Amino acid sequence: MIRVENLTVAYGAFKALTDISVDLGQRGQVHSIIGPNGAGKSTFMDAIVGKRRPSAGRIFYKDRDISRETIQWRRKNGMARSFQKTSIFPGLTIFEQLDLVATHLDEPDLDAIIDTMDLREVLHVEATRAAYGVQRRVDVALGLIGRPDILLLDEPGAGLSAEETVHLFRHLRNLAAERNIAAVVVEHDVEAVFALSDLVTVLDLGRHLATGTPAEIRANPQVVAAYLGTAA
Amino acid sequence: MTSATLSLRPASRVRLPIFGGLALAVFLAGFLLPGYLEGGYLQSMLNNGFITGILALCVAFVMHQCGLVLFGIATYYGIAAYVCAILVNSFGFSAPSAAALALLAALVSAFLIGAIVIRVKPLAFMMICLSLAELMRHLVALPSLRGMTGGSDGLVFMPEGRILGIDAMDMLDSARVWPLIWSATWVVAGIFLVVALSHFGVRLRAIKENEERMRFSGFDTYWPRVLAFAGVGLAAGVAGVLQALASGFASPEMFSIITSTNALLAAITGGVSSVVGPVLGGVIYTWAISEFGAMGYSQLFTGISVILVILFIPRGVLHPLRLLLRKGGRA
Numbered sequence: 001m002i003r004v005e006n007l008t009v010a011y012g013a014f015k016a017l018t019d020i021s022v023d024l025g026q027r028g029q030v031h032s033i034i035g036p037n038g039a040g041k042s043t044f045m046d047a048i049v050g051k052r053r054p055s056a057g058r059i060f061y062k063d064r065d066i067s068r069e070t071i072q073w074r075r076k077n078g079m080a081r082s083f084q085k086t087s088i089f090p091g092l093t094i095f096e097q098l099d100l101v102a103t104h105l106d107e108p109d110l111d112a113i114i115d116t117m118d119l120r121e122v123l124h125v126e127a128t129r130a131a132y133g134v135q136r137r138v139d140v141a142l143g144l145i146g147r148p149d150i151l152l153l154d155e156p157g158a159g160l161s162a163e164e165t166v167h168l169f170r171h172l173r174n175l176a177a178e179r180n181i182a183a184v185v186v187e188h189d190v191e192a193v194f195a196l197s198d199l200v201t202v203l204d205l206g207r208h209l210a211t212g213t214p215a216e217i218r219a220n221p222q223v224v225a226a227y228l229g230t231a232a
Numbered sequence: 233m234t235s236a237t238l239s240l241r242p243a244s245r246v247r248l249p250i251f252g253g254l255a256l257a258v259f260l261a262g263f264l265l266p267g268y269l270e271g272g273y274l275q276s277m278l279n280n281g282f283i284t285g286i287l288a289l290c291v292a293f294v295m296h297q298c299g300l301v302l303f304g305i306a307t308y309y310g311i312a313a314y315v316c317a318i319l320v321n322s323f324g325f326s327a328p329s330a331a332a333l334a335l336l337a338a339l340v341s342a343f344l345i346g347a348i349v350i351r352v353k354p355l356a357f358m359m360i361c362l363s364l365a366e367l368m369r370h371l372v373a374l375p376s377l378r379g380m381t382g383g384s385d386g387l388v389f390m391p392e393g394r395i396l397g398i399d400a401m402d403m404l405d406s407a408r409v410w411p412l413i414w415s416a417t418w419v420v421a422g423i424f425l426v427v428a429l430s431h432f433g434v435r436l437r438a439i440k441e442n443e444e445r446m447r448f449s450g451f452d453t454y455w456p457r458v459l460a461f462a463g464v465g466l467a468a469g470v471a472g473v474l475q476a477l478a479s480g481f482a483s484p485e486m487f488s489i490i491t492s493t494n495a496l497l498a499a500i501t502g503g504v505s506s507v508v509g510p511v512l513g514g515v516i517y518t519w520a521i522s523e524f525g526a527m528g529y530s531q532l533f534t535g536i537s538v539i540l541v542i543l544f545i546p547r548g549v550l551h552p553l554r555l556l557l558r559k560g561g562r563a
Binding site: 049071072075076080081083087088089090091092096097100101103104105142145146 | 431440449451
């Protein structure tokens with residue numbers, strides 16, 4: 001669904017991403033992006049969703065060059081994201097924020113999203129008063145509204161326990177399958193990634209190291225040397 | 233009204249008819265007030281208090297819905313007053329036509345200014361708004377414009393015609409103009425309340441809460457705030473027209489930092505998260521200035537009072553009352 005061609009993103013003289021080419025986002029699958037700190041994972045995500053303009057290269061979405069399209073255009077055309085740091089509307093109730101976005105994006109079945117993300121019991125709670133795990137689910141629910149074709153999640157397990165992260169990943173896998181959407185996930189928890197991803201892309205120092213199934217990535221000597229070490 | 237109330241939870245829906253009935257009774261009773269006050273000083277102070285209350289409503293709306301401190305509301309208040317006075321004096325317009333065009337001028341100027349300032353950071357927003365008001369104060373006082381604006385002496389004008397059944401000349405009488413000020417305050421407060429409760433109001437608060445998330449949810453985050461700013465300018469224009477008609481006078485001081493400060497402090501005194509608070513704040517603040525002024529310590533006592541309010545009841549004088557009512561309701 002997304003084709004990245006020779007993507008380079010620079011902050012002044014520093015290149016956060018260099019000449020990356022990769023295909024992402026098969027419907028019904030979870031595609032994870034991993035790599036050590038400073039690998040450029042979040043910058044890569046930002047470039048795809050339009051928060052960072054590419055310094056060079058192009059990004060195609062459903063065969064259309066979207067390198068210059070706005071964030072709003074991308075969202076309205078089926079590209080949703082969640083954030084590394086929970087990004088919701090703390091002063092609004094959970095229902096207010098879900099309803100606001102659902103109305104704007106013509107979501108036909110908000111009830112299903114509420115149930116899928118297990119939010120019915122906390123609908124009238126002001127988001128800031130909700131537990132952190134609930135806030136993460138609200139973040140993902142906001143991304144699910146409007147029937148996106150692709151959901152990009154930046155470290156959805158941040159701040160969650162290992163058990164909660166695995167639970168969230170299982171949830172994502174089911175969502176991707178049930179709703180036939182592509183999930184692209186940046187995540188640090190390598191075990192959760194290998195257990196529940198269909199494809200894995202590895203970045204290192206802003207460069208594309210490898211893409212493959214979890215088994216292929218585990219066996220890739222370059223990846224083992226640069227990132228996994230003996231932990232894998 | 234807290235943001236929690238604005239979300240209209242089920243419990244709030246139950247209380248809505250009670251508050252609605254109470255509000256209607258207070259609204260109707262307000263028209264009887266001049267009979268008790270018998271015009272004069274108290275009535276005049278109340279009129280000024282409510283006009284300040286409308287300005288405070290504007291400041292409170294921008295603070296609560298957009299998260300910005302509007303320290304320059306005097307711009308639209310003054311523009312409306314001057315346009316009204318100039319149209320009557322220099323072009324022979326009747327009071328209703330001059331008032332309508334004055335409101336249009338306030339709306340258009342707020343829209344144009346809002347389109348520029350809404351993009352900047354909060355501190356810059358505050359300073360640009362304040363600077364614009366000061367700029368306008370100097371502009372209308374320019375000797376070269378004296379023929380039209382009255383220069384630093386201000387502009388006395390004698391409007392003709394009727395507005396909502398009240399003869400324009402009668403509006404100089406504080407008791408006769410009261411129904412207009414009272415009704416206008418309710419209309420402005422009502423519109424602000426409806427907007428705050430609406431989808432548009434939630435959208436504004438969501439932009440305030442997390443603009444980046446709004447953009448990533450497919451929303452335009454610029455135009456809603458520009459429209460809100462223009463609406464606030466229009467409401468401030470209502471206050472400006474009322475003040476001009478009630479006094480038959482427009483002066484450069486209408487643009488002064490004191491006007492903007494009074495509105496801001498009145499909003500803080502009453503509390504910015506409701507529509508009743510800022511109006512109450514306007515009345516209390518105007519009364520306090522007047523009383524402290526009579527003692528000869530206006531600025532000293534007003535300063536002390538504002539500090540005490542900010543320290544001990546930072547959510548405004550209405551907040552403790554609301555807590556008491558809530559406790560009473562539970563008991």
